[in-house]
Amino acid sequence: PYTVPAELAEHLDFVGGLHRFPAERTAVSRAAEATKDVGAARAMFHLGVTPSVLRQRYNLTARDVGVLPNNSQACAQFLEQYFHQADLAEFMQLFGSSFAHRTQVDKVVGHQGHGKAGLEASLDVEYIMSTGANVSTWVFSNSGRHESQEPFLAWLLLLSNMSALPWVHSVSYGDDEDSLSLAYMERVNAEFMKAAARGLTILFASGDDGAGCRHVHSGNHTFRPSFPASSYYNIGGRASPYLAALSDNYWVVTNRIPLPWVSGTSASTPVVAGMLALINDRRLQRGLAPLGF
Numbered sequence: 527p528y529t530v531p532a533e534l535a536e537h538l539d540f541v542g543g544l545h546r547f548p549a550e551r552t553a554v555s556r557a558a559e560a561t562k563d564v565g566a567a568r569a570m571f572h573l574g575v576t577p578s579v580l581r582q583r584y585n586l587t588a589r590d591v592g593v594l595p596n597n598s599q600a601c602a603q604f605l606e607q608y609f610h611q612a613d614l615a616e617f618m619q620l621f622g623s624s625f626a627h628r629t630q631v632d633k634v635v636g637h638q639g640h641g642k643a644g645l646e647a648s649l650d651v652e653y654i655m656s657t658g659a660n661v662s663t664w665v666f667s668n669s670g671r672h673e674s675q676e677p678f679l680a681w682l683l684l685l686s687n688m689s690a691l692p693w694v695h696s697v698s699y700g701d702d703e704d705s706l707s708l709a710y711m712e713r714v715n716a717e718f719m720k721a722a723a724r725g726l727t728i729l730f731a732s733g734d735d736g737a738g739c740r741h742v743h744s745g746n747h748t749f750r751p752s753f754p755a756s757s758y759y760n761i762g763g764r765a766s767p768y769l770a771a772l773s774d775n776y777w778v779v780t781n782r783i784p785l786p787w788v789s790g791t792s793a794s795t796p797v798v799a800g801m802l803a804l805i806n807d808r809r810l811q812r813g814l815a816p817l818g819f
């Protein structure tokens with residue numbers, strides 16, 4: 527525990543980065559995690575997921591593309607994951623011939639580092655732009671760390687501080703709930719409430735372990751939820767995951783190379799986000815409010 531002077535306490539939500547040991551497991555993007563345990567047999571069952579497989583499976587016709595210039599969608603990147611516009615263009619050249627689409631991310635907010643593209647970053651833009659086809663797309667590129675993990679609060683403060691934002695945000699990142707302090711999660715939750723009040727839709731990958739498992743040395747193992755997917759957990763709902771979509775063996779172009787076998791809720795999250803952006807497109811055309819929370 528830490529102490530702060532009484533005169534300061536009421537002005538502070540938490541003190542971060544000082545009093546905790548780093549999480550016992552290094553946070554890695556779920557896509558990167560998934561590629562590590564690729565068994566040779568896994569890809570044998572099907573030839574992989576491409577945009578046309580998804581569009582067919584979810585009944586997206588040629589007319590199910592965005593038409594409004596003022597609708598937009600976003601994905602957020604963390605942990606020094608960067609995408610390359612050239613990978614996205616090549617991906618659409620290889621896999622985008624059957625639907626109207628964009629080949630460029632329209633806006634990058636934050637520092638887009640140079641060097642190699644990240645698998646997670648490539649996956650997210652390529653697939654949100656395949657279901658949310660022809661919808662203007664932004665990437666929030668978040669540098670730095672919060673206690674060696676994703677600086678979710680800094681990203682949310684940035685959103686809170688911007689007046690014009692995409693309605694849908696896809697985030698394929700999460701941390702074990704027990705690796706974060708309660709005060710920090712509550713502060714992050716307050717920002718989620720603000721985003722909800724503004725009508726934003728934010729999706730988080732649930733993680734690839736179902737309810738998860740935390741090994742307890744002396745005693746029973748317990749569930750291990752992933753935050754922020756676990757935020758507002760609703761006892762009347764389905765718990766985690768709340769929505770499901772295809773998640774196995776996606777094709778991704780990264781550093782100009784098409785790779786099969788990218789799997790996980792990292793993949794399904796931008797796919798669902800793109801669909802919600804299409805629904806917003808239709809709603810806005812009819813003068814209705816976006817889906818929101």
Ligand SMILES: *[C@@H]1O[C@H](CO)[C@@H](O)[C@H](O)[C@H]1NC(C)=O
Pocket residue numbers: 591592593594595596626660
């Ligand atoms: C793609 O979106 C733009 C607006 O951003 C729109 O003008 C164009 O008609 C759309 N393309 C198709 C095929 O609907």
Ligand SMILES: *[C@@H]1O[C@H](CO)[C@@H](O)[C@H](O)[C@H]1NC(C)=O
Pocket residue numbers: 683684687
């Ligand atoms: C909010 O936006 C203002 C104006 O662009 C900027 O000066 C300020 O640093 C921003 N604050 C945060 C927390 O991003």
Ligand SMILES: *[C@@H]1O[C@H](CO)[C@@H](O)[C@H](O)[C@H]1NC(C)=O
Pocket residue numbers: 744745746
């Ligand atoms: C472990 O689970 C069993 C069965 O639910 C229970 O009886 C026992 O008290 C638990 N042990 C601990 C240390 O929580």
